[in-house]
Amino acid sequence: MQFTNLSKTSAFKKLAKLRPLEVKAELKAERIRSAAVSIGAGLSYNWAAMPIGDDHIAMLQELADEQQLAAKYEALLSGEVMNTGENRLVLHHLTRGRVLGDDTSIFADEEEKGAFYLDQLEKITKFSQAVREGLLVGSTGKPFSTVVQIGIGGSDLGPRALYIALKGWAKGASIMKKEARFISNVDPDDADEVFEGLDFEKTLFILVSKSGTTQETLTNYELVKQAMVNANIKGMDPSQHMVAVTSKSSPLASSKDFLQAFYIDDYIGGRYSSSSAVGAVVLSIAYGSEVFQRFLNGAHEADKAALEPQITQNAAMLDALIGVYLRNVLNLPCTAILPYSQGLSRFPAHLQQLDMESNGKQVNRNGEPIDYSTGPIIFGEPGTNGQHSFYQLLHQGTDTVPLQFIGFSNSQRGKDIVTAGSTSQTKLVANLIAQIVAFAKGKDDTNANKRFPGNRYSSVIHADQLNPETLGALLAHYENKVMFQGFLWNINSFDQEGVQLGKLLANKVLQGGDGDEALQGYMDLLE
Template identity: 60%
Template sequence: MITWNNLDTLEAFKNLSKAERVNIAEAMSGENGAERVKTYSTPMAEGLAYNYAAKQVDDKLLEDLQKLADEAQLTEKFEALYNGEVINTGEKRMVLHHLTRGQLGEAVNADGTDKRAFYKEQQQKIADFANKVHAGEITNAAGEKFTTVVQIGIGGSDLGPRAMYLALENWAKKNDTFKMEAKFISNVDPDDAAAVLYGIDVAHSIFILVSKSGTTLETLTNESFVKDALKNAGLDASKHMIAVTSETSPLAKSDDYLAAFFMDDYIGGRYSSTSAVGGAVLSLAFGPEVFERFLNGAAEEDRLGTEKDIRKNPAMLDALIGVYERNVLGYPSTAVLPYSQALSRFPAHLQQLDMESNGKCVNRFGERLDYVTGPVIFGEPGTNGQHSFYQLLHQGTDIIPLQFVGFKNNQMNTDVVIQGSTSQQKLCANVAAQIVAFACGKEDENRNKNFEGGRPSSIIIGEQLNPETLGALLSHFENKVMFQGFVWNVNSFDQEGVQLGKVLAKRVLAHETDGALKVLSDLMNI
């Protein structure tokens, strides 16, 4: 039987708090460091590996983390989730994003249908639609092919799909699977929509409106912006727009759209990149086959999430080390540092994924917690970040754990040799150097040039960023966040924290304000 208990009530956590601290600088120096790098590595799906040699762990601590995983029943809770139990207690819903890419356990039925079959049906409808667009069977009013797809959405309807598109854009161009350029409109700031619309040929563009409820204010506002642009160009908007929404929304059977593809309440926005939310734009941009490969990579990594042994379950291991860093070592934030320009928006996606999921101060039952939960997440691709905020990471007063991502080969398979090495070799040399520099530091009599070291990091290493490895990478972090939520006993699948500002904004627009809100509204000329 599964029990949901606060972290500070678990015996394994109490023992973990007493564990001897690992000195990373010593552990990562000389031959000890060489052996650690070889030993403290866990295989992931699709040839990736999670290497945690530069984390403050040793074999004894790993034993303690295993005991915590067992006592917190992490694999049992994951099993309950993918078998359709109501894990989202705040909204009294199942959590089914794993079903968009594979069946991990029993058949899950809801709303009178097999949910795996429902998600596959939507994926097939999207694939059929995308293939017709690419073949010129679905065209604009002039019978000409669409060349650009524009996604209109906000939050999880934008951040994940945008990050995934950018991650595969160059790969697709190099591998002759690039079908259509994709653009994204998310911010209600009119400059966002205007910038996109001024930069495309609207007559040859197809627009995807993404709104589960069909009532999202920012998204509907941007839809009106787009419809005006189409009307001004003498175009029928209904021949240029499709919807990704729920079956019960006002968009589902509207004549304003060429087609509608469905999602449901069991998949939160930040977990929706493998649903129709990501499927429509990615299938149109790269072809359905590429989206299918992306799903397969995620499914392979999901299967590793069912392993009870943390050394065989990279997402769970990553999660537990993160809990140790947050709740025992007291580190307040985590930097995500991909050494791949293709992952330029991946840290932004992880900000939402992690902070919207686990930024909670009450447990699953609404009771105030006496310990900290989700860390602040931020990041930027290397090597750009090295010339930006790494100063604080190396010599600042806070120790900030680091999560690197790196690939041995670039996506375009083109490079130049400068001063005896290629650009890719320079990139990889930098990430290797940073891991050791953060861990070991460097003594100097000049205090300004002294590096204390002791700064923990991990790295996910792969051969190349492609659809399969991207899917595995996405799944790793989704499952990491899930496992941490289980340990902290929070509901990682609602987001009440985004609601209050929306409610007050509606009051401002209705001129139903007083006090500070009225004065601020007047200052903003509303």
């Protein structure tokens, strides 16, 4: 395989000469019908309101072929070292199945990794069933009713977003047995709010730290233990209310302070870890292992669809390529993620980490400076709240911000009301449709203040309902999109050195500033 900087490819040089399509003039019913690509598990991607025509598609296909996107994905799935910064394999796809077939074996750490992940999933299944059925109880003999995950970054954002995303569906299906809460911020107010109304006798805590040394997570762990002791509950033993998700080499792995340890490894980055034990324990306890398996099945289906070399049949690859055109030809620095589903209220926050931590790089995979832009700034909020907030800038501001809508035909809970001749869900979908068209077509007006320029680009990902399968496919779509964009930019999407400097300096502050005048100045300011 060849690893080439984007600006050095012949296809990109030709792509850069293509002017954007006039979406305002071209957005018609036939184009909308023909611009649909299946992601898998009933989820679809539609790019009709993007500035892409037939010439663009042909050139994007040439770029995908020249950058060997499909081959690099297969190499990753086969166990080649694709995380060059840390000299590691990248195996998060393997946590939801062998994408290249059941005969694909990947060996590392003196074990076959597919079997390792499956073994951990089976252990989590048995454990979660025991918790859900009341067979495993706390130190005072009471069954667990609440589970609290302690973690930060990828140990919090993804699992929390997925838990919230399925909560309405699980309640509508009457299968939610346990409540989940999350502690992530080292700010003690975060944990204190989680403790409100919490019955420690009925609470199981999940400590998530791959290394077992994460400062914020271990601080919150100690805070939780102290809160349990301070509750003065007769017979309370914090160790009987704690499990760990960590690596085999972690100091947590063999600690007697935990009921049980479930294992992850260095081949799955935190932001890609929701389909591993990091997400499996909390989601399996809250919703059941069968629901978590359905989520994995949806992700696996999208992973398999991403193998297709023809971009008009590969939603993740096409989404990635269009994103590169927007970022590197049209020079648009931001992307807004706009889910028209309350269940996805925290999903944009997860995507911020997934995209910005993965592709926020200024050197290529060999450590050499690059001469083009990489990952965009990601932000977003659910509709319709966003319409009454920052959409003003999106519609009439001086900058064009590409938009990605996410919508579902039906609600999760099945509860609704008819007012003014339509249900709430119908109104939600109507607003989603209206926004796509309003951004694309705009509106002329003699009053300049009421004029909408249009040609504001968007795509939409949609399905019948947000459920375990569609959520799994949605997560995998974005993970694969980020991966393909990393290949296109010739960067390493699987390390995150940018988070290390702040950690180092924070430790210096805790040690008194270590003679650094800038640190000391702010220490004096904020003491």
